[in-house]
Structures are given as structure tokens and as C-alpha cells.
Amino acid sequence: MKVLVTGGAGFIGSNLVEHLLERGDEVKVIDNLSTGRIENLDRAKDSSSFEFIEGTVSDRDLMDQLIKWCDHCYHLAAPVGVKYIMDNPVLTILENIRGIDVVLESVNKYGKRVLVASTSEVYGKSLDMLDKTRKHKLKEDDYRVEGSTQNHRWAYANTKSLDEFLSLAYHKEKNMEVVVVRLFNTVGPRQLSNYGMVIPNFVEKALKGEDVMVFGSGEQRRSFMHVEDVLRALTSLMETPAAFGKVFNVGNPIEISIRELAELVIRKTGGLSKVKMISYEEAYGSGFEDMNRRTADIGRLQEVTGFAIRHDLESILDDIISHKQQLSRLTG
Numbered sequence: 001m002k003v004l005v006t007g008g009a010g011f012i013g014s015n016l017v018e019h020l021l022e023r024g025d026e027v028k029v030i031d032n033l034s035t036g037r038i039e040n041l042d043r044a045k046d047s048s049s050f051e052f053i054e055g056t057v058s059d060r061d062l063m064d065q066l067i068k069w070c071d072h073c074y075h076l077a078a079p080v081g082v083k084y085i086m087d088n089p090v091l092t093i094l095e096n097i098r099g100i101d102v103v104l105e106s107v108n109k110y111g112k113r114v115l116v117a118s119t120s121e122v123y124g125k126s127l128d129m130l131d132k133t134r135k136h137k138l139k140e141d142d143y144r145v146e147g148s149t150q151n152h153r154w155a156y157a158n159t160k161s162l163d164e165f166l167s168l169a170y171h172k173e174k175n176m177e178v179v180v181v182r183l184f185n186t187v188g189p190r191q192l193s194n195y196g197m198v199i200p201n202f203v204e205k206a207l208k209g210e211d212v213m214v215f216g217s218g219e220q221r222r223s224f225m226h227v228e229d230v231l232r233a234l235t236s237l238m239e240t241p242a243a244f245g246k247v248f249n250v251g252n253p254i255e256i257s258i259r260e261l262a263e264l265v266i267r268k269t270g271g272l273s274k275v276k277m278i279s280y281e282e283a284y285g286s287g288f289e290d291m292n293r294r295t296a297d298i299g300r301l302q303e304v305t306g307f308a309i310r311h312d313l314e315s316i317l318d319d320i321i322s323h324k325q326q327l328s329r330l331t332g
Contacts, residue, residue, distance in 0.1 A: 001025045004070035006057050006103065007077030009036030010185070010226060011191045012117075016074060017044050019231045025049070027195035028066060034091075035080050040190060058098035060105075073114045078160070081197060085156045086284045096183070098157035104170050104178075112242055113177040115238045116167045118296050120184040120251060121157040125294040138296035140247045151289045152268050160264030164247060171245035179243045181234060183221045184251025184296050187316055188227030189323030199224060199317070202262055203324050206269040211276035215283045218259030218275070221293045225252040226311035226319070236305040243304050252309060268317055 003020050013036065029041065033054060038293050053064050057077045067073055077099055078094045079085055100116070107114045109154045116197030117127045124146035144161070146154045163180075170176040187199045199323050205212045211277045234251045237243045256264075259275065266273045280288050301307050311319075 001026050002069060004066050004073045005029050006075045006099075007031055007036060007117075008072070008074075009033060009038055009040050009052070010076065010080065011040070011188070012176060012186055012230060013076045014040035014044070015072075015188065015190065016076070016234065016261060017041065017050070019235065021047050021049055027051075028070065029053050030062070030249055031077065032058060035084060037192075041056045041276045056095075056099075058095065058102055060102050063102050064106050064109070065125060067103070067112055067206060068110050070112060072101060073103065073112060074117070074234065074238070075100070075114055076117045078117065078119075079156070082153070083284065085153065086152055086288060089152045089155055093155050094158050096156070097162060100163040100166055104166055106176050107178070108170055108176055110234065113238065114167075115179045115181060116163055118160045118180050118182045118247070120162050120182050120249070120296065122161045122164065122182060123291075123294065124154065124157055124293070125291045126290075127295070128291055131330070137295045138249065139254055139297045140249055140300055147289045153289050168247075175245050177241075179237045179245075180247040181237060182247060182252045182296075183230065184249065185222055185224045186227055186230045186250075187224045187320065189320055190227075191320075198222075198258065198261070199265070199320060200324070202265040203269065203320050204264050207321070207324055207328065209270075209272040212262045212266060212273050213276050213278045213283075214258055214262050215278050215281050216258075216290055218262070218277060219257050219292070219321050220290055221255045221257050221295065222261075222292070223252040223255045223295045224316060225250070226310070226316050229311055231311050233305070233307055236252065236307060237301070240305055246300070246304075248301045248304070249296040249298050250301060252297065252313075253296055253298055254313065255293065255295040256313065265312075265317060265321075268321055 010030035028051045030053045067188045126145045129145045167178045
């Protein structure tokens with residue numbers, strides 16, 4: 001296959017690129033390197049089947065050429081990380097809206113297949129409103145509950161919702177081969193802490209014996225999925241015609257509170273650090289709102305593809321801690 005990965009220099013994208021090259025695909029990446037890192041593609045760049053293009057998915061002429069070339073397009077390009085989104089609200093909105101318009105127009109023009117990466121952010125505060133018992137997990141057809149337009153957090157969620165609406169509209173009206181995935185918290189060894197990514201942040205602090213900072217009450221509950229499991233889900237969905245025109249949760253249905261996560265990381269790294277509580281306002285400034293729970297029901301993904309999770313939270317943390325320790329030794 002000839003495969004285009006937008007946002008391919010990012011954490012998930014670069015891992016996907018390596019996976020595709022290993023199975024024998026020819027891969028091109030487009031990334032503007034706003035949050036992606038060219039170093040993430042160090043392993044890929046030595047392959048004769050790989051090409052990197054620095055550019056933006058809103059460049060209509062460039063994307064027309066790239067999508068004409070490819071068989072499949074994984075559209076992962078988007079601003080990432082709560083901190084980055086809060087600091088760059090205009091860029092976040094415009095890049096998401098312009099990018100999806102350009103990508104889907106060219107995919108439709110040339111009759112290609114596309115997987116569109118959305119986010120669990122689109123659910124907003126749904127679980128807070130639906131269920132206080134911690135039994136309900138988010139399903140793709142659940143109603144979505146989001147906050148005021150004055151809270152910048154919800155701008156990202158709404159632009160990704162528009163991505164989904166437009167993707168599904170193209171499928172309905174044009175019979176486009178499109179799959180939408182709502183990614184929950186994806187983690188793994190290559191992920192940076194720069195943009196508010198919680199596990200690498202906790203691990204880096206704990207390995208240095210510094211305070212591990214937990215924002216808000218610490219009682220907010222999340223689930224985390226290893227990037228290797230995510231890649232298997234994405235590639236399976238791309239290759240399954242029964243997935244076209246549908247939305248799929250891609251996440252781990254097992255949840256943990258953020259405070260419990262911090263304490264677990266501290267235990268696994270030697271127990272020298274302490275948990276320090278920080279208010280959301282101190283962390284992100286005004287205009288931030290969080291949700292208490294966000295946990296995926298992946299029944300649809302399992303039914304359509306036969307998917308099964310291979311990495312539990314303990315093995316995820318062991319993997320990330322080992323990677324961070326190795327990097328520390330290499331850098332002195």
C-alpha cells in the first residue's frame with residue numbers, strides 16, 4: 001500500500017509510520033512540526049520507502065498531490081495536549097477546521113480511503129451527567145455534554161466534532177470509505193510531557209525525586225491505552241469495510257483516578273517523590289473546565305474487528321519508566 005500519514009511526526013503518527021514500514025508499505029508523512037518532532041522519525045528516515053514533507057494539511061495544492069498518490073490516508077494532524085490547546089485557541093480552531101475540509105475534499109475527489117482521528121474530548125462532561133456510579137462507560141452513540149463557549153477547553157472538542165460530522169456526511173452523500181476513531185488517552189515510551197501529557201510528566205518528575213503535581217482534586221478518573229494497542233486498532237479499522245461510515249472508541253475501559261496514578265508511578269520509581277496538588281487555574285489560567293470521568297466502551301471496536309487489549313496499566317508504566325531511565329543514562 002501507499003499510505004499518507006498526516007501529523008506523522010507526532011507521538012502516535014511516528015509509531016504508526018514505523019508499523020506501516022515494517023509491514024512493507026510505502027509511507028509519506030506531512031507535518032508542520034508545531035507539536036510533532038522530526039526526531040520521532042529517525043528510524044523511518046533511513047528507509048527507501050519513506051518520505052517526509054514539512055507542510056500543513058490546509059495547503060490545498062500540496063494535499064491534492066499527496067492524496068492523489070496514496071491508497072490510504074491516516075488523518076492524525078491536529079494540535080495536541082491540553083496545555084497547547086489552552087495556550088493556542090485560535091490556531092487550534094483554524095487548523096482543525098481548515099485541515100479536515102482540505103483532506104476530505106481530496107479524498108473524495110480521488111476515491112481514496114481515510115481514517116480520521118477524533119478524540120474522547122467530544123464527549124465533554126457526559127459521564128458526569130449520565131452516571132455517578134462509575135458503571136457506565138462512554139458509547140459512541142451517547143449524547144454529548146459540553147460547557148460554555150467561554151471555556152476554551154471546549155473549542156477543541158467542538159472542532160473535532162465538526163471533523164466527525166463532515167466525515168460522516170461524506171460517507172452518506174458520497175459513499176466515501178471513511179472511518180472515525182475517538183482516541184482516548186494514548187501513552188507509550190516516545191511520548192513527551194511538554195503539552196500536558198500526564199503519564200510522561202509524572203514519570204519524569206518521579207524519576208528525579210521531585211514533587212509529582214496533580215491538577216484539580218485528583219479524583220478525576222481516566223483510562224490509558226498503550227500506543228501499540230492503538231496502532232493495531234487503527235490499522236484493523238482501516239482494513240475493515242464494515243467499519244466505513246462509523247465512529248469507534250479506541251481506548252482502555254479500565255480507569256484509575258489521577259491521584260492513584262501519581263501514587264502508583266511514585267511507588268514504581270522508588271517512592272522518593274510526593275504528590276503536590278495544584279489548582280486548575282494555577283495550571284492553565286482562567287477558562288478551563290475538566291470532567292470527572294472519561295472511560296471508553298470498546299464493544300463496537302471488538303465486535304467489528306475482534307480487537308483485544310494486550311497492555312494493562314502496570315505494563316504500560318513499566319515500559320515508559322524503562323524508556324525514560326534509558327534516555328536519562330544516554331543523556332548523562
